[in-house]
Structures are given as structure tokens and as C-alpha cells.
Amino acid sequence: MTSELDGGLPVHEWGSADADLPGILLLQEIFGVSDYIQQRGADLHALGYYVIAPEIYWRLDDTELDESSPELLQQAMGIVSRLDWDLAVKDAVAALQYLKARGKGTGVVGFCFGGGLGYNVAAVSSPDVLVSYYGSALKNLLELQVTATSLHHFGNTDVYLDVDEIVPNLGAAEVHRYDDAGHAFDNPLPMFHNADASALAWRRTEDFLARHLPTSQG
Template sequence: MTLEIPFHEWGSASSAAPGILLLQEIFGVSDYIKERAADLHALGYYVIAPEIYWRLDDTELDESAPDLMPRAMGIVQRLDWDQALADSVAALEYLQARGRRTAVVGFCFGGGLGYNVAAVASPDVLVSYYGSALPRLLELRTEAASLHHFGNADAFLDVDAIVPALTSTNTVEVYRYDGAGHAFDNPLPMFHNADASALAWRRTEDFLARHLPTTQG
């Protein structure tokens, strides 16, 4: 199976490794997202990160620019959600066609998009970091083993309202981090909370090891 969407990959599609679909923040497939992809590949996974903005023009972002946030918000507001969902589902199907188990891992914009993907396309595992679109997606359900991370100081999401709604018959783990705001895993100084980031990543590694092992046992 071929994939029309431009994507970055870590590892070989022909390998026996489980596949992970990594979904970007509003800043695109940034250096940070590429670093997380490399981290996941180091754990033994085949990882792809599609360019969700590929249908749009003028999407280049300078993370050091003072207008980073308004520029990024302007780009994501031009994005067709249904088309982004269809592209992401196609990327997951590309992974599923390999005959290996799969996970969706998403951050912020990608965390919400990943939740939507998991509800319609059945990956084995979902890891969502502070999914920004979750408030309007909570009527959806997924059978994927699911892990959610939220900062208790998130000024963008009403975490108290979201967490009780994240219930279903599948395996769901939710962690909240005191003092951490939205996008706390992103290394940019305006977002980063080092303690929350490190703890959340350890929990992500543990969750993936339990629910998407890289070796046959």
C-alpha cells in the first residue's frame, strides 16, 4: 500500500516492528515532533509523522518568531478538519496494512485528532497529550487502550470537565500534572514543564510497553 500524504518515517516499513502514527501540534512536524518520533523509534517502533498541513500554502513557521502563536493559529483555522481526519486515517491504514499492531500518538492538536482517528479507524493503542479538540469529540468512543495526559494549570482546556467524560469499556488511563500548563511537553520555554514532561514520557513508555510490546512474548 502506498500513502499519498507526504510523511516522515523512522525505521523501515518492512520491519516487524509495531507501527506508530505520530500526529503533530499546530506547529507542524517541528523539530520537537521529530525528536519525539526518534524517541519512539528508539523504543523499537516504526514511526510515521504525516504532514497534516500539506494541502495548505504558506505554512512555514519560525519557532523563534514573536508571532509564532498567531501564525500557527491562523494556519490551523484554515485547515479542513474532516480532510485532516481522512488523511490521518489513511496514514493509519497504511500502517495497519503492514499486518502489525498500531498506535496513534498525538500532541495538542494531534492529541485531539488522534482521538478522532482512534474512534473511527481502530488502532490498538492511543496516547493523547492534552488533546485540544477533545471538548467537541467526547461523544465519540474508541476501543483502543488509551492514555491521556493533562496539566492541571491548563488555561486552554477545562480539564475538570474533560476527564470524567473519558470513560468507556476499554482500558483508559488519565494522568494530571500539578503546575503544568497546556503543551507542557513542548520544549519551548513558554510551554515547557520539565518535571511533568519527564514523568509523562516515562508513563507513555510504560503504557506502550504494556499495550504495544515490540517483541513477541
């Protein structure tokens, strides 16, 4: 289901805002709110959460992607290069504030681009928990202070991130690293996917959320 928050920000929604469930802000990869991200939204809702995923590219024109194209990554990089980061943070914070207003607890879960965006959002608007999968902008955000209870996943063969540099700057966060897994290893596209790392990371995400953002199903 898709709706709009005040100000016109479109969001995909799993569950009812009126439900007595904690809320999770799900933040997209550079590929947008793709079928994969929508599946993760459904997965999180199945765990007992009300979930929203904002269309962070909503202010841009020409953002349609062809997931079958061999130039998919280049296309997505072209889109994200046109994005105003500060406006993206503002939009994501607005979505988190919407969840906070429900008064039932909040979490942020982000993948790749969304993992970095989620870190920035958590630094300025303090959800209860943050789950970041290989946040692509983390290297530029480490001066920010995140007080939320946090979980980070990284692949040890990630060629986009210097994981050894990032991890020591994450403070008390729970961090897991996965051998033979590269960047975006949770994405099911063959160019990225590592099935073993994906499955283990998701089990750890489920456990982390159950411990730190419990639901009536927990």
C-alpha cells in the same frame, strides 16, 4: 526520512516499513512536524517502533513558521484555522490504515492538535492503542466512542482545556494530570515547557506502550 503514501500524503518516517515492528502514527501539534515532533518520532523509534508522522498541513499554502518569533502561536493558530478538520481526519486515517496493513499492531500518539486529531482517528479507525497529550479538540469530540486502550496526559493549569469537564468523559482510559503544568507542557519551547511533567509523562508513555503495544525490545 520523508516519503509519500498513496494519494500523495507526505510522511516523515523512522525505521523501515518492512521491519517486524509495531507501527505508530505520530500526530503533530499546531506547529507542524517541527523539530520537537521529529525528536519524539526518533524517541518512539528508539523504543522499538516503526513510526510515521504525516504532514497534516500538506494541502495548505504558506505554512512555514518561525519558531523564534514572539508571534509563533498566533501564526500557528492562523494556519490551523484554515485547516479542513474532516480532511485532516481522512488523511490521518489513511496513514493509520497504511500501518494497519502491515499487520504488526498499531498505535496513535498525538500532541495538542494531534492529541485531539488522534482521538478522532481512534474513534473511526480503531488502533490498538492511543496516547493523547492534552488534545486541544477533545472538548468537541467527547460524543465519539474510542475503544482503543488509551492514555491521556493533562496539565492542571491548562488554560485552553476544561480538564475537569473532559476527564469524566474518557471512560476507562488511563489519565494522568500534572500540577503546575499548562497546555503543551511537553513542548521544549520555554513558553510551554515543564521539565518535570514532561519527563514523568514520557516515562508513563513508555510504560504504557510497553504494556499494551509490546515490541521485540520490550
